[in-house]
Every structure is written in structure tokens, then in C-alpha cells.
Amino acid sequence: MDFFRKVLDIRDLIRLKYRKFQFVIDPVLKFILVFIGIHRLDASIGFNARLASLPVEIIVALIGAVVPVAITILLFGLIAIVQVFSASPVLALLAILIFAVLYCFLARFSGKYGYAIVAIPILYTFNIPYIVPLVLGMTANPIAAFPAACGVVIYNLIEIIKEVSGNSTVKSLDDALELYISVIDKIITRKEMFVAVGVFAFVIIAMWFIRKIRFEYVFELTVVLGTLINILGFAVAFLVFNIGGNMGGVLLGSIFSLVIALIVQFFRYTLDYTGVQRVQFEDDDYYYYVNAVPKFVGEVEAELAKQGNVDYTVELDEEMQDRDIPSSEENPAYESTGNGDENFYDAPDQNVENTDMNEDNDKEAESPLDEAIDEEANEFEKRFGK
Numbered sequence: 401m402d403f404f405r406k407v408l409d410i411r412d413l414i415r416l417k418y419r420k421f422q423f424v425i426d427p428v429l430k431f432i433l434v435f436i437g438i439h440r441l442d443a444s445i446g447f448n449a450r451l452a453s454l455p456v457e458i459i460v461a462l463i464g465a466v467v468p469v470a471i472t473i474l475l476f477g478l479i480a481i482v483q484v485f486s487a488s489p490v491l492a493l494l495a496i497l498i499f500a501v502l503y504c505f506l507a508r509f510s511g512k513y514g515y516a517i518v519a520i521p522i523l524y525t526f527n528i529p530y531i532v533p534l535v536l537g538m539t540a541n542p543i544a545a546f547p548a549a550c551g552v553v554i555y556n557l558i559e560i561i562k563e564v565s566g567n568s569t570v571k572s573l574d575d576a577l578e579l580y581i582s583v584i585d586k587i588i589t590r591k592e593m594f595v596a597v598g599v600f601a602f603v604i605i606a607m608w609f610i611r612k613i614r615f616e617y618v619f620e621l622t623v624v625l626g627t628l629i630n631i632l633g634f635a636v637a638f639l640v641f642n643i644g645g646n647m648g649g650v651l652l653g654s655i656f657s658l659v660i661a662l663i664v665q666f667f668r669y670t671l672d673y674t675g676v677q678r679v680q681f682e683d684d685d686y687y688y689y690v691n692a693v694p695k696f697v698g699e700v701e702a703e704l705a706k707q708g709n710v711d712y713t714v715e716l717d718e719e720m721q722d723r724d725i726p727s728s729e730e731n732p733a734y735e736s737t738g739n740g741d742e743n744f745y746d747a748p749d750q751n752v753e754n755t756d757m758n759e760d761n762d763k764e765a766e767s768p769l770d771e772a773i774d775e776e777a778n779e780f781e782k783r784f785g786k
Contacts, residue, residue, distance in 0.1 A: 411667060427465045433515075434464030434472060437522045441479060444525065445562050448486040451479065469514030476518060477503060480558060487565040490576045494583060495561055506550055513540065513547040520551025521558065527649050529555075530630050530657040533600040535664055537607025537626050538619065545601035552600065556593040560586045591641050599633035614691065619665050627658040669695045 418425055438460050442452035450456065460479065464472045477499045485492035506517055516532050523529040532551065536544040564583055587593075607626040611618055631654050638645045677692040 408670075415667065430472075431461050431465035433518075433522075434475075435461035437476065437518055438464075438479060440522055440525045441476065441558075442483070444558065445480065445483040447483045447565065451482055451486075469518075473506065473514055473517060474503065484561050484565055488579075491561060491565055491579060491583070494580055495557075498557060502550055502554065506547060513544055516544065517547045517551045517554070520548065521555035524555045528653045528657055528660075529596075529600075530627075530650075530654050531660050533603040533630065534607070534623060534626050534657050534661040537604040538611070538623055538661060538665060539668070540604070540608075542605045542608050545604045548600045548604060549597040552593060552596045556590055556596075557587065560590065591643050592645065595634065595637040595641065595643065595645075599630060599637065602633060603630050617671075619671070620662065623658060623661045623665060626661075627654050630654050630657075671695055 435457060438457045442448075442457065446452060460475060464475055467475075481492055481495050481499065484495045506514075513536070516536060520529050520532050523531055529552075533548055536548060560583060564579065564586070603626050606629050607622050610625055611622040615621075631651060634645065634650045635647060637643065638647060671693045675694045677694075679688075679690040679692050681688050681690070
């Protein structure tokens with residue numbers, strides 16, 4: 401237990417440093433990820449040596465570090481098109497059309513799931529694309545299956561274009577039409593792509609349903625079950641569709657992805673199922689039965705929480721909304737004894753004294769930022785009126 405507490409303290413220190421220096425860490429991490437992605441893309445296609453040079457890759461990564469995710473995806477698409485254009489201008493026109501359609505489709509997902517779209521083609525080169533569906537299944541909703549599918553399609557499209565570009569010589573319009581037909585035919589008959597899209601979508605949706613079930617260690621077991629579904633899905637698909645896939649690579653890649661997903665979950669939060677509290681509360685329309693599970697917190701964040709420097713409300717309310725449970729602001733009328741015993745509490749019946757006490761506590765709990773905002777608002781009203 402002491403070792404686990406030390407691990408929690410290390411995790412809390414990392415999270416604390418990240419919150420403190422997030423404005424610096426985020427651009428640095430984006431630069432590293434974009435640089436790795438651009439370098440792998442240039443190495444994969446490799447038709448333009450100037451574009452694949454180190455200074456160009458660094459410049460593109462610097463741009464990607466400061467722009468939104470949607471622009472980063474556009475940069476990857478433009479670089480891929482320029483690479484294809486260096487080998488076959490005619491084929492580059494088809495690439496522009498396909499990427500334009502995909503980009504328009506991805507526009508609504510680029511803000512929240514944009515990194516999944518970029519990560520899958522990159523992780524495919526390391527044989528670990530399974531990280532993305534496991535993490536999305538643990539943190540997102542079923543709609544995340546669409547950007548994951550687009551990432552798979554983009555990777556396979558790049559592979560097909562690279563394969564065709566090396567063997568294409570276009571001297572007439574008939575040659576161009578034959579080249580386009582060849583690319584479209586390879587896309588339609590590429591069984592590996594459709595299998596990956598189906599398995600990834602099934603993993604994401606299945607994990608979403610599993611983590612909605614109430615049982616102990618639900619998040620950790622969801623990741624394990626998602627990994628098993630991923631392995632079994634590819635194994636069954638390889639047998640049914642007679643695909644000569646590398647099942648050993650799928651197995652090893654899935655196990656490695658399992659470890660990464662569990663690490664991600666550990667940094668999100670770890671729940672203490674020995675301290676479960678049963679909570680009952682009601683509003684005007686419903687009566688609620690809730691099991692409240694405390695989080696494991698190290699000494700660092702526990703001390704900060706006592707000082708009022710750590711706010712868990714947003715994270716808790718997001719999880720409650722994900723499980724269709726009203727948030728603390730929507731339903732403040734609940735009470736628990738903390739030992740598993742039931743205690744009823746109705747908000748409309750609370751007396752004026754308790755209400756005033758709660759208001760005083762809320763005022764005392766206001767952060768310096770909230771006080772500064774209130775002061776600015778009051779000053780604005782004095783100068784310009786309401």
C-alpha cells in the first residue's frame with residue numbers, strides 16, 4: 401500500500417506540474433507529435449526529398465504546435481498531396497478530391513477528436529493503432545467511431561497511392577482514367593481497411609456500453625475487455641474473409657496498447673471501491689439512487705484539496721453527465737451518511753438558517769479569480785451603468 405501511495409504522489413506531482421505549466425507543455429507536446437507524424441509521413445511516401453528535409457519538417461512542426469487541430473490535419477493532407485504530386489500530378493488530382501471530401505466530413509470532429517484522426521496513420525507505422533480505439537472507448541462516446549474510421553481510411557489511402565504512384569506512367573487521357581480506376585478498385589477491394597474500420601468501431605461502441613454497467617473496477621475491466629474484443633475481432637475477420645494478416649503483430653500491438661490505455665486511465669483517476677457510499681436524493685420529477693465511489697488521491701492533492709486549491713467539481717460533473725446522472729449544480733439536494741446508510745434529504749424543506757449558512761460557505765469558497773471577476777464587473781457597472 402505504501403508503494404501505491406508513492407505512485408499516487410508521483411502521479412499527482414506530474415498532474416500538478418502539468419496544470420501549472422500547461423501553456424508551455426501543450427505546445428511542446430504538439431510540436432513533438434506533429435514532427436513525428438510529418439517525419440513518418442515523409443518516410444512513408446518519400447517522393448519529394450526537399451519536403452522530407454529536416455528544416456522543412458521542423459518548420460511544419462512549429463506551425464502545427466500553435467494552430468488548431470483542424471489546421472494541423474490540413475497540413476498533413478497538403479504535405480501528402482505535394483508528395484504525391486512529385487510522383488504523379490494526375491494522381492495528385494484524385495488525392496485532392498478524396499482528401500477534400502474526407503476533410504469536409506471530418507470538420508465537425510476535428511476539434512474534439514482531431515488527434516485521433518492524425519494518430520491512427522502515425523501509429524500504424526509502429527503497428528500500434530489499437531491505442532486509439534481503446535482510449536476513445538474509455539473516454540468518448542460512440543460517435544468517436546467515425547473519426548477513427550477516417551484515420552484508418554487515410555492510412556490505407558496513402559498506402560494505395562504510394563503503391564500506384566511508383567508504377568504509373570500517364571501519357572494520355574486513357575492512361576489517367578485507367579490509373580483512377582485502378583486506385584478506386586484497390587480502395588474498394590482492400591479488405592484490411594474495412595476490417596480495421598469495423599473492428600475499431602465495434603471496440604469503441606462495446607467499451608462505451610460496458611463502462612455504463614455498474615460494477616467494481618469498471619474502467620480497468622473495460623480496457624481489458626476492449627483489448628480482447630480487438631484481438632478476437634481481427635482473428636475472426638482474418639479467418640472469415642481469408643485475409644493473410646499478421647495475427648502475431650495484432651496480438652503484441654494490442655497488449656502494448658492495453659498497457660498504454662491503463663496508464664491513461666490511471667492518470668485520469670483511480671477509484672477506491674472500498675469506500676463506496678450509497679446516496680439518495682430527489683428533485684421535482686425523480687428520485688435518484690446513486691453509488692458514490694471516492695477517488696484514490698495522493699498526499700499532494702489531498703493537501704491541496706484541504707487548502708481549496710484543487711477543484712474536482714468539473715471532472716465529477718462530466719463523469720455524472722456521461723452516466724446520465726444530474727450534476728451537483730442541477731441537483732444539490734442530496735446527502736449521504738458516508739458509511740453506506742441511507743439518508744433522505746429534500747431541498748425544498750431546508751430552513752432559512754441552513755440556506756444562509758450554505759451561502760456564506762459559498763462566498764468563503766470563492767477563489768481569488770472569482771473575486772477579481774466580481775470586482776471588474778462592479779467597476780464596469782459603476783462606470784457605464786447596468
